[in-house]
Amino acid sequence: xxxxxxxxxxxxxxxxxxxxxxxxxALNNQKQGLLNAYNQNTQLQNQTAADTQKLYExxxxxxxxxxxxxxxxxxxxxxVRNLNRQAGSQQALSLGLASRNAGNxxxxxxxxxxxxxxxxxxxxxxxxxxxxxxxLADNDYRRAAALLDDYNNQHARxxxxxxxxxxxxxxxxxxxxxxxxxxxxxxxxxIAQNPDLAYRTGAIDANRYHAMTGQxxxxxxxxxxxxxxxxxxxxxxxxxxxxxxxxxxxxxVLHGGGSGLAGRK
Amino acid sequence: xxxxxxxxNARKQESANQINNLYDKQLAATNQGLKATYDQNLSNATAxxxxxxxxxxxxxxxxxxxxxxxxxxxNLAAMTRGLANGTQQQAQNALRNQYTANYxxxxxxxAGAITEANRNIANLQxxxxxxxxxxxxxNENKRAAELVKDQNTQQDWYENQxxxxxxxxxxxxxxxxxxxxxxxxxxxxxVAQNPLLAYRTGAITAAKYKQMTGKDPV
Numbered sequence: 001x002x003x004x005x006x007x008x009x010x011x012x013x014x015x016x017x018x019x020x021x022x023x024x025x026a027l028n029n030q031k032q033g034l035l036n037a038y039n040q041n042t043q044l045q046n047q048t049a050a051d052t053q054k055l056y057e058x059x060x061x062x063x064x065x066x067x068x069x070x071x072x073x074x075x076x077x078x079x080v081r082n083l084n085r086q087a088g089s090q091q092a093l094s095l096g097l098a099s100r101n102a103g104n105x106x107x108x109x110x111x112x113x114x115x116x117x118x119x120x121x122x123x124x125x126x127x128x129x130x131x132x133x134x135x136l137a138d139n140d141y142r143r144a145a146a147l148l149d150d151y152n153n154q155h156a157r158x159x160x161x162x163x164x165x166x167x168x169x170x171x172x173x174x175x176x177x178x179x180x181x182x183x184x185x186x187x188x189x190x191i192a193q194n195p196d197l198a199y200r201t202g203a204i205d206a207n208r209y210h211a212m213t214g215q216x217x218x219x220x221x222x223x224x225x226x227x228x229x230x231x232x233x234x235x236x237x238x239x240x241x242x243x244x245x246x247x248x249x250x251x252x253v254l255h256g257g258g259s260g261l262a263g264r265k
Numbered sequence: 266x267x268x269x270x271x272x273x274n275a276r277k278q279e280s281a282n283q284i285n286n287l288y289d290k291q292l293a294a295t296n297q298g299l300k301a302t303y304d305q306n307l308s309n310a311t312a313x314x315x316x317x318x319x320x321x322x323x324x325x326x327x328x329x330x331x332x333x334x335x336x337x338x339x340n341l342a343a344m345t346r347g348l349a350n351g352t353q354q355q356a357q358n359a360l361r362n363q364y365t366a367n368y369x370x371x372x373x374x375x376a377g378a379i380t381e382a383n384r385n386i387a388n389l390q391x392x393x394x395x396x397x398x399x400x401x402x403x404n405e406n407k408r409a410a411e412l413v414k415d416q417n418t419q420q421d422w423y424e425n426q427x428x429x430x431x432x433x434x435x436x437x438x439x440x441x442x443x444x445x446x447x448x449x450x451x452x453x454x455x456v457a458q459n460p461l462l463a464y465r466t467g468a469i470t471a472a473k474y475k476q477m478t479g480k481d482p483v
Binding site for chain 2: 002004007015018019022023025026027029030033034036037038040041044045048051052055056058059062063066067070074090091094095097098099101102103105106109110113116117120124131135138142146149150153157160161164165168169170196197200201202218219220
């Protein structure tokens with residue numbers, strides 16, 4: 001059978017294994033939750049960046065369509081007004097420049113928007129890494145606190161168990177906590193306080209009981225000497241109505257209400 | 266009848282299941298609340314974003330109409346004032362280039378506004394996803410603490426049950442806690458403390474009672 005100390009170590013190992021499992025599961029779930037959020041956020045940011053790209057491409061195409069439309073109306077105007085080729089070329093050149101300038105402005109805005117999208121994605125990644133680190137640190141801290149609490153709890157349980165056992169005269173638990181010398185002293189005190197119990201449970205024998213109390217234990221028949229006298233200093237023999245007592249550490253055997261040393265069975 | 270150890274194991278499992286169910290439900294309720302808020306915010310943000318393109322199209326139409334009006338007015342003025350073709354053409358070019366620049370700027374503003382709206386929507390989703398993750402973090406922390414606390418509660422229950430049973434002379438609980446040999450010794454002490462009770466409950470015989478007390482049982 002395992003000692004209380006071995007049980008304490010076994011209970012502690014089991015309990016702390018359980019705590020570690022609980023916190024491992026919590027951490028895995030937390031990391032999975034953070035990863036899900038990160039994946040969702042990254043996916044959305046990629047989509048937003050792609051949308052931004054399309055938006056500016058659309059704006060550029062709109063600008064090109066508008067320029068083409070204006071060019072057509074200019075050509076028609078030139079035909080109607082019979083403008084010479086040089087004048088028409090100047091007009092087209094001027095419009096082309098204006099269109100290119102507007103396109104450059106759009107391109108700059110697009111580049112800025114795309115850079116912002118990339119910055120957001122980088123922030124998301126940094127934030128995710130920080131959150132995971134934070135979750136790890138938090139989990140470690142909580143786990144350590146729980147393990148420390150559990151250690152103290154298990155120790156308190158061992159002390160309670162030792163106390164319970166001691167109430168039944170078993171001081172082996174205290175022996176493992178405070179050492180055998182201390183436990184033996186505690187046991188001696190318990191025996192002194194509970195001699196009947198100690199005798200009945202076999203912690204002491206009849207002689208020890210007699211030495212402690214000056215009486216023989218109830219239900220115990222003291223042995224006799226060869227010449228028929230009782231040993232010891234206490235107890236009662238109901239059958240012969242002989243009373244045995246001690247006085248100043250010496251045995252006296254009494255018959256009925258009389259006195260003297262004449263007892264014989 | 267299940268032993269105390271079996272009851273203890275069953276209680277531990279049942280209790281852990283209940284705690285997990287409770288925290289699963291709590292997380293589901295929290296997530297549902299977050300989703301309801303997110304859906305509402307997303308709906309509002311999407312509606313705002315969808316207004317942007319028509320608004321800018323109206324502005325683009327106004328811009329085109331203004332350009333056309335200015336162009337005609339300029340032509341009319343040129344004819345009225347008998348301006349030379351070159352001068353008139355210069356004025357037309359200026360109008361067209363201004364229109365092109367304005368048109369480009371307008372479409373750029375539109376793209377910027379929609380991009381900003383999309384970014385707001387992305388932020389909403391990001392906030393929502395982060396809130397979900399945060400809710401899970403808190404839920405898991407509380408759940409873990411509760412499960413660990415419950416482990417102690419169940420152990421306390423086990424020890425209390427063993428103590429209660431021992432008060433009635435049944436040391437089977439202590440046997441499963443501290444071992445049969447220790448429990449037997451505890452039982453012997455209990456019998457020694459309570460010989461009459463032990464005799465009446467059949468834990469000891471009359472002879473044993475007499476041996477212990479020197480008397481016959483009543």
